[in-house]
Amino acid sequence: MNRLNDIFTFTEDFPLIFTQINFWIFFAIVYFIFALVYKKVPLRNAYLFLISLFFYYKTSGLFIGILVFSTLVDFIIGRSIYKSEHKNKRLILVCLSVFINLFVLCYFKYAYFFTDAFNALFSTQYQVFNYLAYWGNSFNNQNYFTVDKIILPVGISFYTFQTISYSVDIYRKKLKPLNSILDFGFFVSFFPQLVAGPIVRAESFVPQISKPTVLTKKHFDSGTFLILKGLIKKMLFADFIAMHFLDRVFDTPEMYSGFTNILAMIGYSLQIYGDFSGYTDIAIGLALLMGFNLPINFNAPYKAINAGDFWKRWHMSLSTWLRDYLYIPLGGNRKGSYASYIILSFILLGVMIAFRELIVVYSILIISLLLFIVSLYNAKVKNHINTNLNLMLTMLIGGLWHGASWKFVIWGGLNGLGIVVYKYWRKISPYELNNSWYARVWKITLTFIFITFTRIYFRGESMAHISRWYTQVAHHMDWSHAIDILLHYKVVFIVILLGYITHWLPENTKVIIESLYAKSPLFIKIALGVCTGIICYQAFSSDFQPFIYFQF
Template sequence: MNRLIDIFSFSEDFPLIFTQANFWIFFAVIYFIYAIVYSKKSLRSAYLFAISLLFYYKTSGLFIGILLFSTVNDFFLGRAIYKSRSVLVQKTLVAISVIINLGTLCYFKYAYFFTESYNFLFQTDYEVINYLAQWTNTWSGVDYFTVDKIILPVGISFYTFQTISYSVDIYRKQIKPLTSIIDFGFFVSFFPQLVAGPIVRAADFVPQIRKEITITKKDFGQATFMILKGLIKKMLFADYIAANFMDRVFDVPEMFSGFTNIMAMFGYSLQIYGDFSGYTDIAIGLALLMGYKLPVNFNSPYKAIHCGDFWRRWHISLSSWLKDYLYIPIGGNRNGSIFSYTFILIFTFLGVFAISDYSIALLAASGIGAMLIITLFSPRLAWHFNRNVNIMITMLVGGLWHGASWKFVIWGGLNGIGIVAYKYWRKISPYEESKAWYVLLWRIALTFVFITFTRIYFRGNSMDHIDRFYQQIVTNMDWPNALAVLWEYRMVFIVMLLGYITHWLPYRTKGWIENAFIKSNMLVKAVVVIAVAIVCYQTYAADFQPFIYFQF
């Protein structure tokens, strides 16, 4: 009984994480009650909204207030946008929604980034003060919140993008606003995907809120399979190799050879895929057990044959969101805009300045500026520039969405360069139309290596840390001891190899395995569940590791 009280009350010692037994006790209890109320639509929405708020409160404490603020704000703005007959008023209301949501996100996520960048650029020493906490303490008369630090609420990047898309889609007349704030709150806060996605569009989820719920035997089998697959990805392929190899290398890369650093990077590619897609698989499975379908967020991304193909397969809900709500509105591949040109100039200068010095940053920005001037006299160059500038902006913003640091911007920029470079290479490549297996293998391998090595900007703690990592590769590969490294960490590399083999299995084989599980009887399912649970909990790290994308 005491454990149940701990599970259903806020405690930093008992967070609800998919890989912990506490979460599954929590889910068993709320699912039992759900089985009683699910047929009553209004009660079902109210119940799941309440449970989702409890789940978020367990995860983030009083930051639940930010979630509720976002919910109430966009519910009423959405209704106002729909009722208004003035296009100007509608645009103004959409702008208010975007400004409030992005303003809230920037306050909690980017305050340090903007302040540090400003201090670095103008040699000032401003400090971040949590004015919201200061105001709350003053208003309440209790010093509950610390004012010298801004803490990032879990999942704010995900539910902020969902509420923005709701208002924009109403303006675009793609959906009608919900009439019940309970239904809208349920859409915003649905707990399986609340803290780490996938990002759910209102057009996809809202029609499901009032539908009749029917969970078939196939749905149950598929949901169970997705949950098991997600646990294996997270606990075996992500956490095990991280705790037993990669974390040690990334903590002090200069203590290991360049070869070991490279192997850690390949391990990290598997870890972050297993971690993030594992969460998504579990979220999809949990939602399906309750009769709701979430969008697919991954499609074997390491089978990609070029960088653009990778981003159509990786974090699909974010990539498609950025395409529909940023890339196309600023011009897509048709033309640039004043916003596009100004943005790329500023980011080029600040990005180069962050990793180099003022003179080089000024030179880089001047080069971009000169190119923009030349485009005024060269329609052909203008056409090429306009087709690619918005790709770069989208990828830079995508990088910044992942983290408030210039290293994430650089990571996004490198991926943007990869996409643009391929657009030109495919026009002259003699192998573009080839169906030969070795050509396909080469293209997959090249893309995978590029994606893997740009991820050091994603994983590295700082630019100095990244420099030390690459320095080991350049100056200290230590090939004579490579076999010794492979033998020392043989179990880790066996698990890595197994993870990549399962990832690169043909779709037909994966489908056969899934269908075999779905069609099996309950006894077989029970045996598989027990076996997976034993394997996962025998191989997990000494301490449970939170999902990587919780920090975004």
């Protein structure tokens, strides 16, 4: 009874997480009832919507109110856009939807970020005050909500982008609005992908809502295979190496040699892949067991042969969203718009504030001025600037989406710069048209190194923390103890090596493995499930290990 009480009541320290037994008990109960109602589409949708709301309540408590608010607003605006025959009114309504969604997102996610930037720019000392909490307290004359800080609701970045895509797709006449608020709520809050993606596009998921559920053996085989694969990625290739090595190094990089810090970054690339792709594998698998298809979010990203190829394989639902709803509207690779230059100006100003180093400020100003002057007299240079401007802006904003800090903007900018540099390098590269195995290995290796070591801005707690990491790598490599480090953490490095080997397996080998699983008898599947459970239990820690992308 105590466990059921934990499952069905809100406890901030124990949300329903895929890696905890409580979630699987919850899902077993949910799936049993789903089996009774799934043939009646309206009832199925209403049931899954209510279950999803409960799941989010278990994850975020009273922040469920923000999810409900977003659902109501975009349902009403979406129907209004569709009914309106006036172009200007439709434009105003879709802009209103985007504004409300981004305002809510910015309030909860970027309040500290904007306040700190304002204070740095104007030498003020404003503090964040939660006006929404103050307003909530006024209803019951009690200080139920904390007013001196703003807490980020889990998954707000994901469901905000989903509701924006719904309104924009209706505006673009690619989609008809849903007639039922319960159906729309189901689209927004479907619990497997609600808190960490993949980001579901309205045009791909909404048509599934009105169709009857069809459950086949293929759904079961693919779903269970993805769930088992996801659990291994998360609990073995992410949590185990993090708890036993990575977290120790990143918490105090100055206590470890530069060699150890480099190994930690290589391990972190596996951790974040195992963590995030593990979550989406489980989410996609759970959805398949209920007859719904979610978009693929990862396609062996560390097989990428350049930075652009990497972002076509990593967090694909975000990359394509940014392409279709930001990059192309800004002008794509054809031209720079006024919006492009305004956004760029704000970002460059912010970067200068973040570094607070005169050499950085002067460098940015001089480079910007020189490019502007040359572009006035040279149409070819102006064309190159416009061609790459929107790409850089998209990557910078994509970095900011991941976290309310300039270090995420820098991380996004470095990845954008990697894509731009490759665009020019491939024109003179002697390896570009070489399809031999050694040329491909060389390209993959270079790309992996670039992606891995730009992630210090993603993983580092602060710019000071990142600086300490660079200091150790630059001045304290300590090669003499390299073998000792490898031996001391040999189990961790074996797991890391195993993780990368499985990732780099040929695609046809992975297809064969999944096919063998699908063709195996039920008792073999059960045995594999039990073995996976044992492996994951052995790697389990009593310390709570949330998914990394919950913070976004």
